Amino acid sequence: MAKSMDQQHPVKAFGWAARDSSGHLSPYNFSRRSTGENDVAFKVLYCGVCHSDLHSIKNEWGGSTYPMVPGHEMVGVVTEVGSKVTKFNVGDRVGVGCMVWSCRSCDSCSSDLENYCLGMILTYNAKYHDGTITYGGYSNLMVADEHFIVSIPDNLPLERAGPLLCAGITVYSPLRYYGLDKPGLHVAVVGLGGLGHMAVKFAKAMGLKVTVISTSPNKKQEAIERLGADSFLVSRDQEQLRSAIGTMDGIIDTVSAAHHLPPLLGLLKTNGKLIVVGAPEKPFELPAFQLIYGRKLVGGSGIGGMKETQEMIDFASKHNITSEVEVIRMDYINTAMERLAKADVKYRFVIDIGNSLQTTE
Numbered sequence: 025m026a027k028s029m030d031q032q033h034p035v036k037a038f039g040w041a042a043r044d045s046s047g048h049l050s051p052y053n054f055s056r057r058s059t060g061e062n063d064v065a066f067k068v069l070y071c072g073v074c075h076s077d078l079h080s081i082k083n084e085w086g087g088s089t090y091p092m093v094p095g096h097e098m099v100g101v102v103t104e105v106g107s108k109v110t111k112f113n114v115g116d117r118v119g120v121g122c123m124v125w126s127c128r129s130c131d132s133c134s135s136d137l138e139n140y141c142l143g144m145i146l147t148y149n150a151k152y153h154d155g156t157i158t159y160g161g162y163s164n165l166m167v168a169d170e171h172f173i174v175s176i177p178d179n180l181p182l183e184r185a186g187p188l189l190c191a192g193i194t195v196y197s198p199l200r201y202y203g204l205d206k207p208g209l210h211v212a213v214v215g216l217g218g219l220g221h222m223a224v225k226f227a228k229a230m231g232l233k234v235t236v237i238s239t240s241p242n243k244k245q246e247a248i249e250r251l252g253a254d255s256f257l258v259s260r261d262q263e264q265l266r267s268a269i270g271t272m273d274g275i276i277d278t279v280s281a282a283h284h285l286p287p288l289l290g291l292l293k294t295n296g297k298l299i300v301v302g303a304p305e306k307p308f309e310l311p312a313f314q315l316i317y318g319r320k321l322v323g324g325s326g327i328g329g330m331k332e333t334q335e336m337i338d339f340a341s342k343h344n345i346t347s348e349v350e351v352i353r354m355d356y357i358n359t360a361m362e363r364l365a366k367a368d369v370k371y372r373f374v375i376d377i378g379n380s381l382q383t384t385e
Contacts, residue, residue, distance in 0.1 A: 025079070025112070026206070029054075029304075029338060030062070031059070031203060032055060032156050033055035033056050033057040033156065034055065034057070034058050034139070035055055035056040035057065035058055035165070035167070036053070036054070036055055036056055037053075037054050037056045037121075037126075037159070037161025037165055038051070038053055038054075038163065038164050038333055038381065038382075039052055039054065039093045039159065039160075039162045039164065039381070040093065040162045040163075040185065040354060040357060040381075041054075041090075041091040041092055041093045041159075041162075042090060042091065042092045042094070043123050045062075045081075045082055045083040045088065045089050045090050045208070045371040047078070047081035047082040048358060049081065049094075049357050049358055050179070052091055052093060054091075054093065054156070054159055054163075056159075056165060056166070057156075057167055058155070059104045059105070059106050059167055059228075060106050060148055060167075060169075061103070061106040061107045061108040061109075062108050062109060062169050062171075062211070063106045063109070063167050063168065063169055063170065064102055064104075064105050064109060064112050064118065064167070064168060064169075064170050064173045064347060065102070065103050065104040065105070065108070065165065065166070065167045065170075065175075065336060066100045066101055066102045066118050066165065066166055067100045067101050067103050067164065067165055067378070068098045068100040068161055068163060068165060068166055068377045068378070069099060069100040069182055069183075069376075069377055069378035070098070070099050070100070070182050070183045070186050070351075070374050070375065070376060070377055070378070071079070071095040071097055071098040071103065071160075071161035071162055071186060071374065071375045072095075072097030072098075072186040072187040072189075072190065072191070072347070072349075072372050072373070072374050072375075073095075073097075073352075073357070073360055073361075073364065073372065073373035073374065073375065074096060074097060074187075074190050074191070074218065075217075075218060075280055075316060075364065076096070076190070076303075077094040077095065077096075077160075077361075078361055078365060079164070079280075079303075080092065080094060080148075080149055080213075081094055081361070084305060085303075085305070087149070087355075088149060088158060089149055091209050091310040092148065092159075092175030092385055093147050093148055093159035093160050093162050093163055094149075094160045094161075094162055095123040095147070095148060095160035095163070096120070096121055096146070096147040096148060096150055096160055096161060096190055097119075097121065097161065097187050097188075097190045097191075097374075098119060098120050098147075098160070098161025098166060098186060098189075098377075099117070099118065099119040099176055099182045099185055099189075099235065100117075100118065100119070100166070100173075100182070100377075101115060101116070101117060101118070102114050102115060102116045102118055102314070103165070104157070104242055105170075106170075109163065109170045110303055111170055111173070111175070112170060112173060112175070113125075116175065117175070117176040117177075117182065118172060118173050118174060118175060118176060119173070119174045119176050119185065119186060119189050119256075120147060120166055120172060120189070120233070120343065121147070121174065121189030121190055121269050121327065121333060122139070122146060122147055122189070122190055122272055122327050123138060123139060123146055123147060123159060123172060123327070123385075124145055124147050124152070124168045124169065124172050124212065125143075125144070125145035125152065125169065125172065126138035126139075126141035126144045127141050127142075127143035127144075128171070130142065130143070135329075136219045136329040136330065136331040137329045138172075138261040138329045138330055139326055139327045139328055140326070145158060146158060146334045147160050147161070148160030148161075148385070149166070154302070154327050161186075161377070162354070162357070162375065162377075163197055163381075164377065164381055164382065169286055171330060172258050172330060174189060174330070174333055174334055174337055175334065176337065177337065177338065177341035179266035179341055179344070180337070180340065180341055180346060181182075183348060183349060183351055183374050184346035184347050184374070185337075185340075185347075186224070186347075186374055187218065187222070187317070187347035187349065187372045187374065188336065188337060188345075188346070188347060189337075191218045191219050191222045191325065191347060191372065192222050192226070192336055192337075192345075192347070193327050193328040193333045194219055194222075194301050194327055194328075195219055195220075195222050195223035195226055195227050195276055195278070195284075195301060196222075196328065196332075196334075196336040196339070197325050197327065197328035197332055198276060198299040198301060198323070198325035199211070199223075199226060199227060199230065199276070200332070201325065202274060202297050202299055202323060202325075203273055203275075203303055204227075204232070204273065204297065204299075205230045205232070206230075206232075206276040206305060207231030207232065208231065208233070209230045209232050209233065209273040209274065210232070210234075210271060210272050210274075211227050211233070211234055211235075211252075211272065211273060211274045211275065211276065212235045212236070212237050212272050212274070212275045212276070212288075212291060212306050213227065213235070213236050213237065213275075213276050213278065214237045214238075214259070214275060214276065214278060214279055214288060215237075215238065215249055215277070215278040215279040215280075215302065216236055216238050216240075216243050216246070217253075217278065217367060217369075217371055218260075218347075218369075218371050218372045219236075219278035219301060219302065219346060220236070220276075220278040220371075220373075221251055221347070221348055221370075221371040222234060222345075223225070223276045223278060224247065224251045224252065224253050225251065225252070226339075226340075226345060227276075228251075228252045228253075229339070229343040229345060231369050233254050234252070234253045234255075235253065235254060235256065235257060235268070235272070236248075236253045236255075236256050236257070236258070237253045237256075237257045237258075237259050237275075237288075237374070238253065238257075238259060239259050239260055241258050242358060243256070244256040244258075244349055246370075248385050251334065251337075251357065259283075265287055265290070265291065268291050269290050269291060269321045270290075270291070270292070270293055270294075271291060272291045272292050272293060272296055273292075273296055274292075274296060274297045274298070274299065274331060275288055275291065275292065275295075275296070275297070275298045275299065276299050276301060277298060277299065277300045277301065277302055278301055278302045279302045279304070280302040280303055281302075281304060282304045282305055282306045283304070284307050284309075285298065285309070285322070286311055287308060289311070289314045289315070289318075289320055290314070292318065292320050293318075294318050294319060294320075295318075295319050295320070296318070296319075296320050296323045297320070297321045297322075298320065298321070298323070299322075299323050299324065299325055300322065300323070300324045300325075301324070301325055301326075305344060307380045310322060311382060323373065326380075327362070329358045336355040347372045347374075348370055348371045348372065349371070349372045349373070349374040350370065350372070350373055351374050351375075351376050352373050352374070352375055352376065353375070353376060353380035354375055354376070354377065354380045355380065357375065360373045
């Protein structure tokens with residue numbers, strides 16, 4: 025008798041899964057592969073809740089496969105390593121972010137940009153090279169090739185380190201790549217959510233002048249007093265925006281809801297760069313003349329390669345950068361998703377897998 029898709033591997037696993045586009049999550053038994061010679065197995069202790077998880081369980085981007093176990097911000101402790109593993113040992117603190125495989129031979133992989141490999145395999149909702157479906161971190165254990173495992177330094181609390189593996193690298197990478205990491209540059213961060221608050225922290229640690237742009241005036245005190253931003257603009261206040269025209273070297277746009285880019289382009293200096301890292305469902309409209317007059321650039325960026333992700337984690341460790349989180353139990357996840365859809369979280373939900381998942385089995 026053929027095994028079902030969720031029981032094709034020998035190691036029993038348990039998590040929470042969405043069964044359809046309603047996005048409702050509930051307990052789910054499935055399986056993980058045995059620890060191969062290049063694999064690291066670890067007990068998942070915490071997993072961040074990314075806005076991508078919400079999009080995916082509801083099939084808002086298309087291509088969702090069910091049952092789906094979300095989660096690509098998982099951290100925990102190593103329980104087993106394969107015979108050829110050289111970088112990790114049992115007991116190490118580790119994490120897995122957004123990807124678990126790439127071809128390792130293309131130009132992108134050769135340049136430490138596995139995240140742009142055409143053969144890159146996502147941590148969940150993807151088909152692994154053995155033909156089985158990948159399952160994410162809303163679960164009790166994980167197995168991955170050591171190349172895609174990140175070491176978590178001891179001074180980073182695990183419950184606040186997980187979101188670095190997605191939100192952290194998503195904003196760190198464009199700051200580095202686009203040259204917006206030079207002390208004294210003026211960078212704006214659009215949106216003060218899971219991505220935005222991490223962008224403020226990394227930018228300040230790099231020595232930048234940081235302006236937060238938000239639709240919510242009530243976030244001003246939080247942005248400046250708690251996160252360290254230098255200034256704050258309300259995006260709906262035309263007078264405030266006019267006062268800042270031509271003052272920004274770069275903008276990191278983290279907003280995942282539909283919004284207009286022209287007002288942001290107006291804030292850039294000549295040669296300024298607007299970098300999109302949020303992923304709205306609807307495409308942007310770009311006015312050509314705003315780009316031409318001022319030689320302005322609109323670019324994008326998606327997570328980072330494994331070398332850069334470890335570099336980001338080490339930078340965060342050095343500068344004591346962690347995510348601001350609300351730790352929740354596994355059985356609170358559906359309520360958390362409802363709140364996330366309303367942006368009702370400061371700034372990242374993190375599931376306490378180690379202390380709450382087993383009680384739901």
